[in-house]
Amino acid sequence: MTDFTRRQALATGSALAVATMLPRFARAAIPVRLTSVQFGSVSWLIDTIRFEKFDQKHGLDLHVVEVANNPAAPVALLSGAADVAVSDWTWALRQRAKGDDLKFAPYSSALGSLMVPKGSSAKSLADLKGKKIGVAGTGIDKSWILLRAYSRKVLGKDIATLAEPVFGAAPLVTAEFQNGRLDAVLNFWTYAARLEAGGARDVLTMADVIKGLGVSPTPPLVGFIWSEKLVHEKRVPVDLLLAAVSDANVVLAKSDAAWDRLRPLIRPASDAELVAIKKYYRSGIPGPWGADETSAAKKLTKLLIELGDTELVGDGTRFDQGLFHTQAG
Structure with a gap:
């Protein structure tokens, strides 16, 4: 852990300790602007966070930045319209090669x-x-x-x-x-x-x-992406967002009633469609990113660079394990 990361962790821990001693009504929720495609799977997660009041539990003021499609999410992040975007780590890796200090935490390992x-x-x-x-x-x-x-x-x-x-x-x-x-x-x-x-x-x-293709385990490709520098400067509590996400995923992993409530957002054509979507989503709920995932991501990056060349991953892109947010930092 670098001195900067250690100081940041201590500062965050102290702030959280003080916050927990305050009465609930006296705590000021800290805003986080998160990208979401309307009616997409992230919107289901956000709705669950709000319905279950996990945002209040963690002291979050969750703002949704609606984007037209998945490629628009990184644009919102880079332009400053969002604090956290949901996108592929391959894109974030390309940006780190350009000098951006992006971090990635997994959102889903579900694949097509x-x-x-x-x-x-x-x-x-x-x-x-x-x-x-x-x-x-x-x-x-x-x-x-x-x-x-x-x-x-x-x-x-x-x-x-x-x-x-x-x-x-x-x-x-x-x-x-x-x-x-x-x-x-x-x-x-x-x-x-x-x-x-x-x-x-x-x-x-x-x-x-x-x-x-020899890559195992399959690393989650889609996740939450943010700038370390901007999060530190603006005191954006990404850790609290991730905690609320984890709580919501526990509900979505176990409660069929939670999925029934989400019907207006999911808009399934049939009961069978809702069942299939629920199955896919649950299969993609990731655990913490660890050494095995980093190793698999390194293999996959090498493979994509070899196969796609500059068109796919960008000229000068290289693997950087510092992109991946783990429990250690």
Whole structure:
């Protein structure tokens, strides 16, 4: 632990000790501005924090910065519109290589899947030769890059040349898949859950792809990202936010009633869809980030740099374990 980190920890601990001695009504909640996509999974978490009063328990004044889509969250953080953004650590790693002092704490390890329609004869990746595969994102989307590497390893050929990829936003490729204009779709976990409830099935999960490429355990890719310097200067209590998140996840991991209450935000098309979303979310609730996750993230970073070059991870990006927030700091 550096002198700076030690001083910061002592200062934070002293502040919290004083706060706990104050009457509840005398404590001033400290604001935290967190990004969230409307109706996205982070909004479910925020709603649970507020309903269960975990923000009050931890002395948080939680402000939601709504963003149009996931790529907009990092923009909000860098522009100063948000204190904490939810995004991929691969993006944060690229920013650290540019000199930004970003930190990452895991939000979810849930990953998407390569799916085929109900009744499809495809049983494996090899069965998609000559087929149209919808891909949520672009040609440098991490899942697509990793799937291509996996196909070269297990099939000896690039799936990008064996099949016809069709790129687009997640809602668009989902609609095309549901309308029968795509033979398979590689999509994010929230969409995969809804498709599963509608009868679609996995050909290959991204967790299996990452494991098949020699990376284990699968490190959570999505998490809370903030600037150490700005959090210190503005006294933004990220530790309290993470504590409230942990409390809310305990509820979401155990309580089916909590999920029933979230129906208006989730907007499931059926009971089966709600069940599938609940299952995916619960499977992705992460534990603390430790040495095993750091080691796996290092392997995955090396792999992404080799596969995606500068387009995917940015010129000059290197692995930096200082990005990852652990219980030790």
